[in-house]
Amino acid sequence: MEVFIIGIGLIGGSLAKDIKKQHPEATIHGIDINEGHLDEALEIGLIDAKATRADLVKADWVIIGIPVDALTQELGGILDAVPDDALVLDMGSTKEQICALVADHPKRRNFLACHPIAGTEFSGPSAALEGLYAGKTMIICEVEKTAFKLQEKALELFREIGMRVRYMNPVAHDKHIAYVSHLSHISSFMLGKTVMEKEKNERDIFDMAGSGFESTVRLAKSSPAMWAPIFRQNKTNVVETLNEYIQNLQAFKNLVEQGDFEGMYNEMEATNRIKDILNGIPILNK
C-alpha cells in the first residue's frame, strides 16, 4: 500500500499517523514544497520517505492537504500523474472551485472531494496528532463522480479512523461552512486585532484577560497561508456571513447605546439556545 501525502502538516500529517496505525504495512511517502517540513516529517516518523511528483506513478493513495489555492493549481497535474486505479482525495475547506475545475478531467473518477471537520489552530508536521479524526465528520462532495471501488476504499479508511460521513453538494458545502467555520475565524482574527491595537497604548490590558477571551481569540493563531486562500475562494459566501454578522453587531451596539436593557436581555436569551445546539453536535460530545 503506497500512500502519498502531499502537504505534510497538521491535516496530512495527522492522517499519516492514523493510516500508519491502521495499516502498519503501508509506506507513507511525503511530498511538500517546504523541504524543512519534509525533513522534520521524516525525522519524527510521520513519513517513511521523501518523494516527488514523478513518484506518483506508483501511488495507491494520494492525499492532498495543502492550501486551497495550491490545490487548484496542482490537482490536475496530480491526477495526470497517478495510475488508473489510484485514489486521490483532497482535504480542502472549500469545494465548489475544486469540483468545477476537475469536472471534465479524464481521471475525474479517481478523485474524491473531501473536507474533514477537524483541526487545531496549529500547523506544520509537529502539529500532527494521532486520533485527530476520531469522532469527527468527513464531508464528501459529488461522491457519485468517483469510481465505486475507490469510494469504498475511502469509506473503509474513514470508518477505520473513526469518522462519520456526510454527503453534500459543493455549493451547499461552501455556503454552510462559511457560517460555521470561516466566519468564526474572521471574528476571532478581528477580535484579536481590536484588542492588540488597544494594547499598543495600554500595556497591561492582557493581564486582565481570562479564559473567555482565550476561547474567542484561539482561532486567531491560525495559519494565514491556509486561510487567505480559503477566504478568497469562498468570497461570496464569506462576504454574506460578514454582512449579517456586522449587522447583528451593529444592532446590538444600538441596544447598548440606547441602554435598552430588555432588548439586550432578549437577544442574549434567544441566543442561549446555542447550548442545546452545541449539545446536539455529536463530535463535540464524545
Next chain:
Amino acid sequence: MEVFIIGIGLIGGSLAKDIKKQHPEATIHGIDINEGHLDEALEIGLIDAKATRADLVKADWVIIGIPVDALTQELGGILDAVPDDALVLDMGSTKEQICALVADHPKRRNFLACHPIAGTEFSGPSAALEGLYAGKTMIICEVEKTAFKLQEKALELFREIGMRVRYMNPVAHDKHIAYVSHLSHISSFMLGKTVMEKEKNERDIFDMAGSGFESTVRLAKSSPAMWAPIFRQNKTNVVETLNEYIQNLQAFKNLVEQGDFEGMYNEMEATNRIKDILNGIPILNK
C-alpha cells in the same frame, strides 16, 4: 468566622467552597432572592444556613456575587447593616459606578471593590467549582479607601485560594475589561445569533460545526441576567470597543471583497502575534 455570601451562584458559590476548604470552622450563610437557589445551595452543602439582610449584623465577611445592577441597588443598604469591623467585598465585572456610588458612604472603609477574572459560561449554585480561583487574577480598585486591617484580611484569603492580585483605578478597569471580556461576550453572542438565524432555513448547518465554532460561541451560553447589566453600566466603553471591532470587520470584509490576498494575509499574520501574548498570560498557562 461568620461569612455571608449574597448571591450564591457560580461566583459566590465557588468562593464559598474555597473558604470552607481553607477555614472549616467558618459558618457560611447564604442570601439570595432566588429561594430555589438558596435551597439548592443548602442541599449541595455550599452554605450552612439560609439568612436574610437582618442577619448581617453578626457578619465578619460579606461577599456579594450578584448582577451589577442589583449590586448598585443593594450595596449601600448592606454596608448600613454590617458591624463596624466587617469586610464587605463585591465581585462585579464593572467598577466605576459602584465605587462612585459608595464614595461617601460612612462605612466606605469596610468595602473592598474586587473583580475576579474567573468564571465559566454556566450559572447558579450547581455551577460552583472548587478551585475556580486558583491561579487567577483578582483586580482590586481603590484599595487605599479600605481599612488597612480589612485589606490585609482580604489579601490573606486571596493568597490562600491561590489568586494573584492587581491594583487598578476603576475607570481604567472598566475601559480595559471592555476589551478583554465584554467585547468577547458580545462577539460570541452575535456570532451564535448569525449562525442560528441561518440555521432556521438550513437544518444541517450545525452538522458541519467543529471545535473552532464551539470555541468562538462558547460565551454565548452566558447568563443574560448577569451580562445585560454589565453592558448597561459599561456602555461608553463597550460601544467604543464595538465600534473598533465593527470597523476592523468591515475593513477585512473589504479585503475579501476585493480579493486582496496580500491584505488578508498580512492582517492575519500580524494578528498571529496573539499566540505570544496568550502564552504570556500566566493564568492561561498553569
